[in-house]
Amino acid sequence: MxxxxxxxxxxxxxxxxxxxxxxxxxxxxxxxxxxxxxxxxxxxxxxxxxxxxxxxxxxxxxxxxxxxxxxxLDPIFTALASIDQREPLGSAKPLLRVGAPPTIAHRFLHLRMSSFMKLQPDYDVFFDVCDSDRLIRNVADELYDVAVADFTTRQPGVMQIPFRRSKLVCLVPANSPLSEKDVISPADLEGYPIVSSVKRHPLRSTVDQMFARAKVEPNVVAETATTVANLEFVRAGVGVGFVNPFPIAESIGEGVLIKPIDDDVEFRTCFLLPASQAQSAGARALMRHIRISTRNDQWSEAIT
Incomplete structure (x- = not known):
């Protein structure tokens, strides 16, 4: 039972x-x-x-x-939180509500959040990790004060502030013949096994359009829902993958090489905020901290 x-x-x-x-x-x-x-x-x-x-x-x-x-589980924990809040709170600290998709959360934001909390102990922090669709809905519904996302959106009720730019790259197994190339073009991948994003992911249509422009039919052998899963399939030698290098390039690990692509596809990583309310002091402080603590690298740069 x-x-x-x-x-x-x-x-x-x-x-x-x-x-x-x-x-x-x-x-x-x-x-x-x-x-x-x-x-x-x-x-x-x-x-x-x-x-x-x-x-x-x-x-x-x-x-x-x-x-x-x-x-x-969200409705359950929301209900439990509302019960807790019926009692007098032991702290008058303001609550900063932050959201991010998995790759941004685990490969970038968790370190910045930790350092922010040490520098700003006057805030209590709620840090949520969810998929991109729910992230956008939660921002529009004012459930987060600020979110960090590796994509742009035109969702009504969401204001976006780009702060990083990067270009589409190809992940290549280190022992692949493609590892000898300085730049990968779609024509190089004719018939080559490809690990692709799932069709609902915005990156999938971007990559499909790139192949269409080159008049190359991609040989998709696997589909993944996250950048991390794509990386691990490439590491296992299943095929090559296409990703936004920010922030995954910071922790790519052994067995995988990052190669630039002969196609000008740009990504913008953004702060997302509810458009219907003023930015909170906590959101402004966190955005400033993230900008200051993120350095330019080979694959991405700041938008000022």
Whole structure:
């Protein structure tokens, strides 16, 4: 009968793991032992019948099943938070609500958030990780004070402030013949196995249009929902992939090379804010901190 039980602790562990990326950090966030977090995740995976995290570069990245379950849990934790708020609060600290998609959250923002919280201890922080579609909806619905996203949007109710620019790159297995090329063109990939984004992802249409301009039919052998999954398929030698190099280039790891592409596709990483309300002091402080703490690199540069 165990499969019919629902454990708030297991759901808390899931949400902490999505944000923290390691059992050690999740345990510290929840104030419980590392083994308790691992046990909670294992129990939850057994009940839902799917893996909820995959290991990548020393971190545990959430699967699509984990992100979907996290979305479904939102109303439950919103209700619990509202119950807590009926009691007198022990702190008068302002709450800063921040959102990001998985790659930005785990490969870029978590370090900036940690340093921001040390420099700005007067804020309590709510840090949410979700897919791009829900991120945009939550900003428009004023559920976040600010979000950080590696894409632009025309969604009504969302104001965007670009702060980084980068160009589409090709991820190539280090032992591939393509590793000898300085620049990859679509024509180089005629018949070559390609790891692509899923069709709902904006990057998919961008890459498809690139191949169409070159009159090359892409040989898609796998589709992934996240940049991290794309990277790991390439590392395993499944094929080549196409990604926005920011911020994944900071932690690419061994076995994969980044190659520029002979096509001018630009990405802009943005702050997203609710258009219907004034920017909070916390949002302004966080955006300033992120700009200051992010240096230019080979693959991206600041937009001033």
């Amino acid at each position: 165990r499969q019919n039980w629902h454990s708030i602790r297991e759901y808390e562990s899931l949400r902490a793991m999505i944000i923290a990326g390691t059992t050690t950090a999740a345990a510290k966030q929840l104030g419980i032992s590392q083994s308790a977090v691992s046990r909670s995740i294992a129990n939850l995976e057994a009940r839902v019948g799917n893996a909820l995290f995959i290991r990548s570069g020393g971190r545990l990245e959430p699967t699509a099943e984990a992100l979907g379950l996290n979305d479904a």
